[in-house]
Amino acid sequence: MYIGEQLINPPAERLRLSAQLGVERVVIDNRGTDLVRPGGVWDVDKLRGYREWVESFGLKIDLFALDVGSILLDFLTDEASARQQAEVLKQNIQIAADAGLTALKYNVQMVGITRTGLRTGRGGVQYSGFKLASYSAEADRKHSYWGVGYPTNQDEGDAGSTLLCGQKMAREVPPVTEESGWRAIEFLVNELVPAADRAGIRLACHPHDPAYPVGGLNGVEHVLGSIEGLRKFVALSSSPNHGLNFCQGTVAEMAREPHSYVIRAIEEFAPRIFMVHFRNIKGGYLDFAEVFPDEGDVDMNEAIRAYQRAGYAGILCPDHVPLSELDPNRERFMAFALGYTRGLLQAAGYAPRITTLAD
Template sequence: MDTMPLTVDSLTAVKSQVEAHGLTLSVVEGGPPMDKIVTGSEGREEQLEQYKQCIRIMGQVGVPVLCYNFMNWACRVGRTSYEAPARGNALTSTFDMSQWDDTPVAAELQCEPARLWENYTWFIKRIIPVCEEANVYLALHPDDPPVPRLRGVARIFNTLDAFDRMVEIEPSVRNGITYDLSLFALMGADAPREIVKRRRYIHFVHFRDVVGERTRYTETFHDEGMTDKVAAMRALQEIGFQGPMRPDHVPLMAGEEGHATGDKAKGYFSGKASGYTMQGRLYACGVLRGLIMATKGN
């Protein structure tokens, strides 16, 4: 969705469209703007009220999961190329800190880690009671890339300890996570162990992979990468995970057009290997279905 439906009618219309194709709308990604909440700026109270409205609407319509992130909007998802070569003449994305333009953003857009933790605590303590009333689960996505600072902008959700601290601040099961295989791997997680450890809080899964380390990595096809995806899927089966899961980012197949260029690229530098093109997604879905079938047993 390009914009978050902020009325019951608008979200119901989206849900009906999805259900007309035999599918279920079980998660909303993104949610309303929260840049002022993240930085603790003037206007955060208004954004909080809009967020509460969104949660209540999701509860009324029956959409149970909201995936969001707590990255400063001055510098969010970072890549240094969307045209890195992959197998079969496909293109994929990379992040290399040594090639990244790390020119600091304006000082007024920056916010230090201690303040970010204060702002997160302020937000989560006010939004979780609304989630509990509405029967909606939050699913916090890690920082991407999982580095502590980009362009002078601090980021706080890029270590395993940070996700432990998140639960210490607010232990409600409504305060959950989006388990992104690639980003948790870059943070040093052993996927099966981490999935079992965080079983109570995993409400959404991004099943993608990378090769490299947190300051230099390349996104891969779903049958490649550094994560033992069979073991990860077995762990999800073991904990009885029944929530939504998607392939997330995929390579751009040879001969396939980039799904967005120019203004429509929405932050993707080249508009080529944006991560969301159709052929790569279909291939990834096939890999995921195979993993599910192979690990489900009877």
């Protein structure tokens, strides 16, 4: 295992910082740039050049974001459009391989990552959280994660970035039942995984965040909101290229006893985990806050040992760190999470990279 970072369209200075923090591998989200040609198809030469540019900082791209846009919602309302979008996604999977990439991550959220407010933590830091009893459309719009952004303490969250990834407010989408949600996800898996097999690309899917109550929220079910849902998803294909972006925080949000639930999920799904969002929460099912990794209800040291026992050998990325006006770009808090994770890895016997000093 090794530490890594998820970066959204990082400039050179940000990649230099990652390298200086000891990061060797990164996960890149590059939506909304000139890598995408008209029609949504990636430019293979630009993508290859981008990979080489990242590598010039001593970093390797572990995974690259595959934006599936509104394909799942469209499948439920306009199947012909969804099938056209699937053709573009399949082209991009092959282009990724041709550009020298080995894995892609994607997200099956049909609505924003629902949050209802902020809670105050140590030193006045703000934790993003979800509490079903506090849910309202206004809180959803203000505090949920939209697109590639983060929730904020402004009047509107990051709703302006929804156009980048097809997410909409839950009250603005058609009903998504358990049956129709699975039907849409099965369609996507059946379209993408054979293309990934041909290209030799691994596909890592992020679970639904957060787990919704039984019966859904605003008529939308989150079928990948439990271990049972993840088990059914993994069983959709026996391909070794079909797997999970295992968001440890999201899995913790599924349970009233997050620690034991996370350990159980690691033990079951490790062979299909292609990357980990190594984050922590306080609370649990339907009432939680996203906190620093050292203060949550999941024992992160034991989580490291569980990954180790299960044979996971991939990337661990910080994710959803708290908010503070002292760290507007979250670089300090990400650095703290990286150092904390590196310390846990060393305590578990993973040797750090040996630095060679230049004269």
